[in-house]
Amino acid sequence: MTVPNRGAARVRELAEVSRPGFAVGFLAGSVAGLMALIVGQPIGWAMVSALALGLPLGLLGAVYSVLIALGKVRLGGFAPACLFWLIGFPLSRLSQEVLTRLVLTGELGGPPDVLGFLAYQGLISAGFAFGFLWMHERLAPRWWHRMSGQNPTALRVYDRYASHARVMWEAREARKRRREASKAR
């Protein structure tokens, strides 16, 4: 009985760790849908626009957070994020095209020139990766810090950020001491 329990706990742990990536991906993908709600579009319409792109980007964002937490991806590195979204972003956009068409028209199909479509999305993905990384680096360490009390994976990844912050903190303390010393002089 303990084995499935441990498995479930592990899944819960990773799910918690993955939230910042999910939040950034979902927010970015559902921006258009959220705007629709503001201007009073039908809720159904807004939901389709928000979910069709927000969900895949959110899920992939969550995977990215987990990869960082498990130490598979370098903290804050641009190249790995770029590579990750080079594949992830075009696939998310393709799934959005297919899903939206399916929900709104009831037909199954994708964009006319799939290869050209994917190539274009691949190029755009660099911009998305940049913005994603930018926001992720702002949100994730704070979230992991909050979770670090009850989540060992969050604690480990936060520790990596914290050891960096400690160096910065020590530098700041040293600065304070120097300033006080120069005042006393």
Add this chain to the structure above:
Amino acid sequence: METSKTPAAGPKAVAGEERVWRAGRLDPMPIRTLPEPPPSVHLLGPTVFLVALGVGMGESYMWPRLVLVFGPEIRWLFLIGVTLQAVVMLEMARYAMATGESIFTGAARVFKPIMWFFFVTAILVYIWPGHLSAGAAAFEQITGIPWVVTACVALVLVGILFSLARVIYNLLENVLALLIGLLVVGTAVIASMVGSWGDLTTTITGMFNIGYFPSGAMNAEWFPIVVGAIAFAGPSGMQQMWYTLHLRDSGAGMGSHIPKLRGLRHAGEEEEMPNRGFMFDTENTEEMRKWKGWRRWVTFDALLLFWGVTMLVTISFTVLAQSAARANPDVKTLIEGGDRSAALAAMSDAFAAAGGSVLGTAFFGFIALIGLNATLGLFDSFSRGQADMTYFFVKGAKRFKMSHLYAFFLWAVIIFGILILNFGPADGPEAVLDILAFLSTFAMGAYCVVLLLVNNKMLPKPIRPKWWTNGIIGFGAVFYLGMLFFSLFAFGVVVD
């Protein structure tokens, strides 16, 4: 150590006497230790301010407009403009990180009237609240709330926000970083929905068409617009100078020896501001190792964050404009005609037609977001710059704390802005618009000259710029001033 101007003192001062670095006519800078640079380069620095200020109407409107009129080949001029600004940014950082002083104090060390020129120019150019109009007008399109109301409420909110903050820099860096992140991912998502492979490749390849200059741009109507667009590629006017204040407040380099600026409510906690900056021992190899670390950090900031984000946003907006023009030929006519709000509305309509009304709204949302970023950055920077110059160079100003002076300039510009929005011309009186445009571009040429003087005369030899960096900044001075005066004398018009 000693400068070429002032003999005496130097590092080998008599035992018991403090070692100082003499630069120009102001107080000498005491020698202190340079802090360790951040161990990892991926940490974001104060460049977010420059990006927030720089990614404005130039990127989202002026350049897409030029691409529609003259074709994507004209973008090589944008490449030159932004690259030049990246080098300017690195050179601004050189002085600020080496001394903890703003570039304004550096200018005063060379010759005080130069600093007063920037003090007056900042007031003349930046007190007009016109920059709020594009963002607030876009917000009106989404919500129906009249733009003047939004602009006035935004002004008061900005004032309250900056007055209540404990440490203004930290608050603003976090807010701007999130907003810019949202802008970058959001424009990427929208461009991915409405753009095409062709639009993107022509936009990118157009950047390398070096030397292309259409004959249609060599007239009184278009030349000033092209010059204005180059000058406004990335941060324009005095924005780069304010960046030195943000660098100092972020604790970069010797800025770590200067106390942080606090919001009005926490002004009492502000430590005493020293009369001048500090210098580190450039003859010490350990200190020079740390200096190189700081230079690496700021170079990363300049190249990847500043250059990269500015490029990404303009490429996205150019792709958007091209696809809008294809969807609706009226867009091209309106954009060419120069009516900004009509052109933006037509672009929004084109996206609405292509991807549903949601997309049209999202487009306006991003224009509003750009406006908000620029407003937050501009009000803070203006007040910071004026407070800095007043504190150090106006007699009797040291009775107040820097935070009080900051709050004074902030609320003055806010109250003036509200009055003008309701009762006057938002961009400034019609009669002086040309003078303001002239001053803004002239300031850019002038700061290139100031940079050359400050970095080559006021800093110790080992940390002075290399010859090729001087060459690029010198080119910048000739470029901005040359284009400005050519436009003035050949066509009788200043930049637009």
